Amino acid sequence: MSGQTLPPAIETVALRKTFGPIHAVGGVDIALAPGRIYGLIGPNGSGKTTLIRLLVGLARATSGEARVLGTRMPSRPLLSRVGYMTQSDGIYPELSVWENLRFFAGLYGRADRARLLAALALVELDDRRGTPALELSGGMRRRLSLACALVHEPTVVFLDEPTVGIDPALRVQFWAHFRRLTGGGATLLVASHVMDEADRCDELLFIRDGRVLARGSADELRRRAGTDRLEDAFLHFAGVTGAAAAS
Amino acid sequence: MSARRLWSITRRIIDGFRRDHRTLALIFIVPVAVTALLGWVLRDQQIAPTRVAIVDLDVAAGGRLASAISDAAMGAGLTVVDDGIVDQVTARAALADDRIDAALVVPSGFVADLLAGGSPRLRLITQGANAIAEGGHVAGLQRAVSRAILSLAPGGPRGEIGIERETVFGTPDADVLDVMAPVFIGYFAYFFVFVLTGISFLRERVGGTLERLLATPVTKPEIVLGYSLGFGIFATFEVVILIVFSLMRLEVPAIGPLPAFVVGLDVPTAGSPLLAFLIALLLALGAVNLGIFLSTFARTELQILQFIPIVIVPQGLLAGIFWPVETLPDVLQPIARLLPLTYAVDGLRDVMIRGYDLGAGSVQLDIAVLATIAAFFVALAAGTIRREVA
Structure with a gap:
């Protein structure tokens, strides 16, 4: 199916967010077709999290517009179709794995047992149901956080550094699941500063200092930059001199 | 023990406090403010004079003791309230309404008994809701009573004078x-x-x-x-x-x-x-x-x-x-x-x-x-x- 004819799942128009003199997001125009995985690639402090928070409606834009599924954000009702995995785990350390998941599913009004079990199976935490989140390893907490973000089967999913601290085997499974979600029509925006994850996305947005530097598939960006390393391509678009010499 | 490491730790704490202005305020300003508030409340308390009603049931004595107590009480800075309080019932009502702080009841035959060397008893009624505030009222009134009795029976009564405590609410022995x-x-x-x-x-x-x-x-x-x-x-x-x-x-x-x-x-x-x-x-x-x-x-x-x-x-x-x-x-x-x-x-x-x-x-x-x-x-x-x- 071609995304070109469908209205964009995620759209921003001249979106800006300033904190005093700092332009966290400095005029971003994007329109992302549904059913694909987008990688938001940039270093720490480049504005990835702020852009996602604007799209989820947790921050109000200084100017411009953020739209998700055609609805201008912030919009509370739309949030039932949005999944958001924060960079910090955003789970309750004193609650068990099951209780955390049940809590978030309950907020979407979808805390039925079968759904919770399926979400736990996906992140391979079914045998840890009763464990307090406090006692989980960093990677397991990440997995629980992901399960909480996906338990209500959202149409648009924002994942902020989802695979930090997750072992490679499970990471492959995560991406396989992300791919399955797009098969059901979901749109994913995955923020990462790790370039090796970028190749798994359908399309990449290079972001730095609150601006989108370049957009395209990984291959396309490498070709345009005249390099075969994505890292060098990023530096090329960022205008860092002499970086893309290794073509 | 290395002086340099010791100083590093000490300085770490000083630097931390210097950055945390709120904790600094807690250490230096808040204790002074709280102590000042306590001092203000204690020193500038407006302790209104005790309002006392004297219920004189000793008709035979012709109000001798009651007026002596009244004089002594006013001399000691207490306020004597009349306000239509003629018996124990009206006195209790006035106490419940917080129109008076204490009522002193002189029972019938008190003065005769006193002068005959008996051990008559006065009755002191208070509200009973705030033991701390009432303690002050009672002490002031007791001093006035002693002075009044001394003026009636120079040289002091031969018998012992008791004061019976009673409260409108609770019991007088409430701790x-x-x-x-x-x-x-x-x-x-x-x-x-x-x-x-x-x-x-x-x-x-x-x-x-x-x-x-x-x-x-x-x-x-x-x-x-x-x-x-x-x-x-x-x-x-x-x-x-x-x-x-x-x-x-x-x-x-x-x-x-x-x-x-x-x-x-x-x-x-x-x-x-x-x-x-x-x-x-x-x-x-x-x-x-x-x-x-x-x-x-x-x-x-x-x-x-x-x-x-x-x-x-x-x-x-x-x-x-x-x-x-x-x-x-x-x-x-x-x-x-x-x-x-x-x-x-x-x-x-x-x-x-x-x-x-x-x-x-x-x-x-x-x-x-x-x-x-x-x-x-x-x-x-x-x-x-x-x-x-x-």
Whole structure:
């Protein structure tokens, strides 16, 4: 199916967010077709999290517009179709794995047992149901956080550094699941500063200092930059001199 | 022991404090402010002169003793009130209405008995709601009585003169705990519930769960009311346990090497424990939402605890726990009348000591004000939960 004819799942128009003199997001125009995985690639402090928070409606834009599924954000009702995995785990350390998941599913009004079990199976935490989140390893907490973000089967999913601290085997499974979600029509925006994850996305947005530097598939960006390393391509678009010499 | 490492650690602490202005303020400014407030309240107390009514039933003596006591009392700065108080019934009514602080009853035949060398007894009636304030009234009146009797029987009475104590509410032998326990039920509930919610909601803000929460379709009222209900359940337990522990008396017999002991404070209550519970609960619900509100202004658990000398301690000094609000310095009185604890203290005293029920206007006012303050704190708390931050 071609995304070109469908209205964009995620759209921003001249979106800006300033904190005093700092332009966290400095005029971003994007329109992302549904059913694909987008990688938001940039270093720490480049504005990835702020852009996602604007799209989820947790921050109000200084100017411009953020739209998700055609609805201008912030919009509370739309949030039932949005999944958001924060960079910090955003789970309750004193609650068990099951209780955390049940809590978030309950907020979407979808805390039925079968759904919770399926979400736990996906992140391979079914045998840890009763464990307090406090006692989980960093990677397991990440997995629980992901399960909480996906338990209500959202149409648009924002994942902020989802695979930090997750072992490679499970990471492959995560991406396989992300791919399955797009098969059901979901749109994913995955923020990462790790370039090796970028190749798994359908399309990449290079972001730095609150601006989108370049957009395209990984291959396309490498070709345009005249390099075969994505890292060098990023530096090329960022205008860092002499970086893309290794073509 | 390396001096350099020692200095490194010391300096780390100094640098940390220098950056944390709020903790610096807590160390240097807040203790001075709290001590100053205590000094202000104690030194500038407006202790109104004791208002006393003398009920003279000794018709045979022709009012001799009554006028002698009256003179002595006025000489000592007490106010003698007439106000149509002619017998013990009108005296009790005046005490209940807080028109007088004490009534002294001279029984019939007192003076004749005194002069004949007998040991007659006077009767002193007080309200019985605030043992600490009443102690002062009683002492002043006793001095006036001794002086009056000395003037009637120069050289001192041959017999011993007793003063029978009586109270309108409670019993004259009620100890300090009996009158203070109702008030501390409210104070402790307020204190613990505030700290509990403040820290808990702070963790919600700092730990990223509030952000996650706000990314769901949940509404602000749902969060605030959900918190109020959740913590309200624990506040309910807290208040129930405090009230039950205060009222009960469970004698545990000696078991083996353990001596017998008593569980509970055995404090009497004149009114309905349920009504006392309702008042304390309303106060605690306000504390839940005050905790949510103030957690906005804290970044660490330590900073929540720093609110204690600002929020909890002044209320303890101003809310009428130790000194009646009317005796506070003029400037502090309007402040005291804004504090929820003032109304809870008054309401709990009304119910547990005076035995008032829901029909009493004073109890209705306390409950209405507490409910209003709780609703106000709910609105404040809701205002601090923002979906769009900044």
